[in-house]
Amino acid sequence: xxxxxxxxxxxxxxxxxxxxxxxxxxxxxxxxxxxxxxxxxxxxxxxxxxxxxxxxxxxxxxxxxxxxxxxxxxxxxxxxxxxxxxxxxxxxxxxxxxxxxxxxx
Amino acid sequence: xxxxxxxxxxxxxxxxxxxxxxxxxxxxxxxxxxxxxxxxxxxxxxxxxxxxxxxxxxxxxxxxxxxxxxxxxxxxxxxxxxxxxxxxxxxxxxxxxxxxxxxxxxxxxxxxxxxxxxxxxxxxxxxxxxxxxxxxxxxxxxxxxxxxxxxxxxxxxxxxxxxxxxxxxxxxxxxxxxxxxxxxxxxxxxxxxxxxxxxxxxxxxxxxxxxxxxxxxxxxxxxxxxxxxxxxxxxxxxxxxxxxxxxxxxxxxxxxxxxxxxxxxxxxxxxxxxxxxxxxxxxxxxxxxxxxxxxxxxxxxxxxxxxxxxxxxxxxxxxxxxxxxxxxxxxxxxxxxxxxxxxxxxxxxxxxxxxxxxxxxxxxxxxxxxxxxxxxxxxxxxxxxxxxxxxxxxxxxxxxxxxxxxxxxxxxxxxxxxxxxxxxxxxxxxxxxxxxxxxxxxxxxxxxxxxxxxxxxxxxxxxxxxxxxxxxxxxxxxxxxxxxxxxxxxxxxxxxxxxxxxxxxxxxxxxxxxxxxxxxxxxxxxxxxxxxxxxxxxxxxxxxxxxxxxxxxxxxxxxx
Numbered sequence: 001x002x003x004x005x006x007x008x009x010x011x012x013x014x015x016x017x018x019x020x021x022x023x024x025x026x027x028x029x030x031x032x033x034x035x036x037x038x039x040x041x042x043x044x045x046x047x048x049x050x051x052x053x054x055x056x057x058x059x060x061x062x063x064x065x066x067x068x069x070x071x072x073x074x075x076x077x078x079x080x081x082x083x084x085x086x087x088x089x090x091x092x093x094x095x096x097x098x099x100x101x102x103x104x105x
Numbered sequence: 106x107x108x109x110x111x112x113x114x115x116x117x118x119x120x121x122x123x124x125x126x127x128x129x130x131x132x133x134x135x136x137x138x139x140x141x142x143x144x145x146x147x148x149x150x151x152x153x154x155x156x157x158x159x160x161x162x163x164x165x166x167x168x169x170x171x172x173x174x175x176x177x178x179x180x181x182x183x184x185x186x187x188x189x190x191x192x193x194x195x196x197x198x199x200x201x202x203x204x205x206x207x208x209x210x211x212x213x214x215x216x217x218x219x220x221x222x223x224x225x226x227x228x229x230x231x232x233x234x235x236x237x238x239x240x241x242x243x244x245x246x247x248x249x250x251x252x253x254x255x256x257x258x259x260x261x262x263x264x265x266x267x268x269x270x271x272x273x274x275x276x277x278x279x280x281x282x283x284x285x286x287x288x289x290x291x292x293x294x295x296x297x298x299x300x301x302x303x304x305x306x307x308x309x310x311x312x313x314x315x316x317x318x319x320x321x322x323x324x325x326x327x328x329x330x331x332x333x334x335x336x337x338x339x340x341x342x343x344x345x346x347x348x349x350x351x352x353x354x355x356x357x358x359x360x361x362x363x364x365x366x367x368x369x370x371x372x373x374x375x376x377x378x379x380x381x382x383x384x385x386x387x388x389x390x391x392x393x394x395x396x397x398x399x400x401x402x403x404x405x406x407x408x409x410x411x412x413x414x415x416x417x418x419x420x421x422x423x424x425x426x427x428x429x430x431x432x433x434x435x436x437x438x439x440x441x442x443x444x445x446x447x448x449x450x451x452x453x454x455x456x457x458x459x460x461x462x463x464x465x466x467x468x469x470x471x472x473x474x475x476x477x478x479x480x481x482x483x484x485x486x487x488x489x490x491x492x493x494x495x496x497x498x499x500x501x502x503x504x505x506x507x508x509x510x511x512x513x514x515x516x517x518x519x520x521x522x523x524x525x526x527x528x529x530x531x532x533x534x535x536x537x538x539x540x541x542x543x544x545x546x547x548x549x550x551x552x553x554x555x556x557x558x559x560x561x562x563x564x565x566x567x568x569x570x571x572x573x574x575x576x577x578x579x580x581x582x583x584x585x586x587x588x589x590x591x592x593x594x595x596x597x598x599x600x601x602x603x604x605x606x607x608x609x610x611x612x613x614x615x616x617x618x619x620x621x622x623x624x625x626x627x628x629x630x631x632x633x634x635x636x637x638x639x640x641x642x643x644x645x646x647x648x649x650x651x652x653x654x655x656x657x658x659x660x661x662x663x664x665x
Contacts, residue, residue: 029145039161043142044168071141
């Protein structure tokens with residue numbers, strides 16, 4: 001992993017959402033729905049994580065003809081443990097806390 | 106609810122269309138992310154959700170464009186982001202400095218020139234190259250002044266514009282308007298130069314001026330000039346000499362009567378002082394007014410024709426001589442004393458240096474003739490008085506000559522040196538600015554034409570892009586610093602209490618700026634340029650002939 005960056009609250013929320021179903025591919029829209037982060041903020045975060053190689057991406061084949069292929073995201077194997085550590089550290093610093101609905105879920 | 110159920114909403118369709126447009130123009134290096142975001146829009150469950158998603162997409166697009174532009178700016182001119190992954194192509198020559206550096210230096214230089222001081226410097230130097238003719242921007246400024254003055258019924262500004270504008274018909278209308286608003290500006294009738302080939306001053310204006318300013322010689326002198334000016338100009342243009350001109354004018358009884366009356370007037374005021382005071386009052390009020398506009402009006406101020414003044418003096422001296430020879434000493438004395446009085450009145454008036462010198466010349470000629478009159482025995486006292494008067498006149502003329510002699514005038518000399526710096530740095534800044542822009546355009550717009558090569562022109566362009574902006578910045582700074590004495594002369598003139606001599610500082614400052622443009626566009630420079638071209642071409646021809654001769658000899662010696 002190596003490279004460490006300062007994580008914003010929104011990035012931590014995205015990491016938290018990606019960790020809820022680790023290893024499972026998720027769409028951008030569903031991530032936006034689950035985190036309540038608007039598309040204009042979510043995609044730069046995803047792009048940044050992908051550039052740091054913490055995020056794996058792939059294109060999904062279009063299920064309906066005429067619709068464009070959709071992009072899928074999940075945390076890479078090594079990034080998952082690191083993300084958990086970051087979330088824990090952020091919680092201990094009282095910098096970030098998980099959304100209640102997510103916990104209940 | 107998915108797209109199928111809400112997709113027909115106008116708002117949703119517009120939002121999707123905007124997002125599609127953004128994707129089309131998305132920067133190449135992360136367009137995939139734009140496509141990913143756009144692909145999700147079909148999943149939105151309501152029209153408002155579609156709009157929010159699309160707005161987010163537009164924000165992301167804007168951010169990507171800005172980020173991409175910043176990356177592009179960090180590369181040198183002539184390179185593109187597509188070659189940025191592995192750095193610029195090693196085979197193509199590129200400038201060493203980034204676009205950010207070049208842009209920042211150019212922006213600082215532009216900022217310096219955009220400061221009020223910079224704008225004043227540019228305006229002044231630019232107009233020195235135009236020979237202080239009224240430029241389009243000057244005319245616009247005068248039009249704005251006129252419109253405001255008309256609205257506020259401001260007679261002084263209208264009078265100023267009437268004296269400063271080139272348009273004669275407009276000036277006449279403004280003069281009438283200014284005098285109608287405030288009759289104390291009636292002097293403007295006699296202050297605008299109508300020039301030799303321009304329209305003569307209106308007779309009714311001069312009549313009104315005479316009535317309003319009785320006892321002043323100038324309105325009558327102007328009326329006398331208007332009477333004979335066209336005839337006299339045509340006569341002199343066709344080779345007539347001064348003696349013939351004297352005969353021509355002496356035969357005109359009306360002109361002689363007007364001149365006699367003017368010479369007998371107790372005062373001489375060509376309104377120059379009032380004109381300068383008006384110009385300065387307006388300049389203090391309108392600080393953005395270019396000095397060229399202010400000076401144009403002053404430099405165009407109307408003076409009585411100094412040649413006809415001298416001719417009338419010569420006619421009267423000739424008449425005095427004839428009277429003396431006929432034994433009518435009293436008449437000779439009366440004629441010469443009249444000339445002396447007028448000459449000294451003119452010299453002591455608040456006029457220009459030239460008017461003073463002409464006044465002294467008239468008085469001196471009259472006194473010289475008077476000295477001949479008092480050579481007879483028994484007139485020793487009168488002869489001594491005349492000799493003392495002549496000494497006094499010579500002394501004052503000498504003082505004025507010293508003051509007017511540019512080579513001995515330290516202030517004018519200092520301004521001339523500073524003007525060379527201003528013009529030099531201004532020219533350097535202009536060359537550096539144009540060369541830099543041309544080199545940047547060459548590298549940016551024609552990358553295919555010269556990219557990948559190490560041609561001479563590409564080397565030159567890269568060198569110019571590297572060093573041009575810094576040269577421009579330094580030249581702009583030096584230009585502004587060297588312009589400071591001129592700026593302080595303008596400031597000093599605007600803030601000083603009025604004296605006619607103050608105007609001389611301004612004239613020295615502006616006159617010195619004209620020296621270089623006059624030389625460059627003048628005859629001397631043309632002669633030197635064509636001499637240089639002729640010598641260079643002759644040398645080239647000689648070189649070609651000598652080379653051809655030796656080659657021929659070699660071929661003859663070694664035919665194989």
